[in-house]
Amino acid sequence: MLKDMFKKTSSQSKKMLDSAQIPDGLFQKCVKCNEILYAEDVVSNYYTCPNCGSYFRITPRERLSMVLDKGSFIEWSTEYPISDPLSFPGYKQKLEHVKTVTNLDEAVITGVGTINGTDVAIGVMSSDFLMGSMGKVVGEKITGLIERATEQRLPLIIFCCSGGARMQEGIVSLMQMAKTSQALKKHDEAGLLYVPVLTDPTTGGVMASFAMLGDVILAEPGALIGFAGPRVIEQTIGQKLPEGFQRAEFLLEHGFIDKIVKRSKLKQTLSILIKS
Known part of the structure; x- marks a missing residue:
């Protein structure tokens, strides 16, 4: 339930980070493209950025x-x-x-x-x-x-x-x-x-x-x-x-x-x- 609530697009994720308290570990930020990413997407993508392909x-x-x-x-x-x-x-x-x-x-x-x-x-x-x-x-x-x-x-x-x-x-x-x-x-x-x-x-x-x-x-x-x-x-x-x-x-x-x-x-x- 909580997972589905926060399964948003990158732009929506940024707005949520500015306006709400988000549980720790739910999102990660790519240090190369600065995109806010859903943590599970990073893990399922072998700890690489789904947006720019850089490696965590x-x-x-x-x-x-x-x-x-x-x-x-x-x-x-x-x-x-x-x-x-x-x-x-x-x-x-x-x-x-x-x-x-x-x-x-x-x-x-x-x-x-x-x-x-x-x-x-x-x-x-x-x-x-x-x-x-x-x-x-x-x-x-x-x-x-x-x-x-x-x-x-x-x-x-x-x-x-x-x-x-x-x-x-x-x-x-x-x-x-x-x-x-x-x-x-x-x-x-x-x-x-x-x-x-x-x-x-x-x-x-x-x-x-x-x-x-x-x-x-x-x-x-x-x-x-x-x-x-x-x-x-x-x-x-x-x-x-x-x-x-x-x-x-x-x-x-x-x-x-x-x-x-x-x-x-x-x-x-x-x-x-x-x-x-």
């Missing part, structure tokens, strides 16, 4: 529900103490706060599940947790995921989303680049498949390590992918960058990634890859 950032749990068979996911590596090697001022308090707000232990969830009945090791990074930055715990969890995938001879999928290395942990954070890359080398030597899926944004130390070491590298449409951001590069070289520089479409054209896949086709595409 989504949580790891939402991502897992989109690509894994229902009820198949078993989480790994859930107990890690907080890492604060530099005793960085206010860092522990910030971590505790973000944990409470996001209901996540860290910026990545790892585990095992099935895609159309085929077992797969999977990791999903979260932009909500300190912009998916990689510190010691993130590196440990991803390394553990890769090592267990190798031991159990499982194909591996990692959804990458990160602002890069976590500066509050200094060199300990940067070490995770080598650690994850070494684990992936052993996974590759075992003859196993690794597919990273690059989402918006995938940058910094994550992009410079496990995000770009896949056998097949997929990306979502429009994802920002690069080491340093476009504004930093422009300020450094003093030149204007090409239109769409570091977006998934630009990288596909220049051979850095293998395929751009819409969310609606992602489960099907991954299923084909892990079964081939």
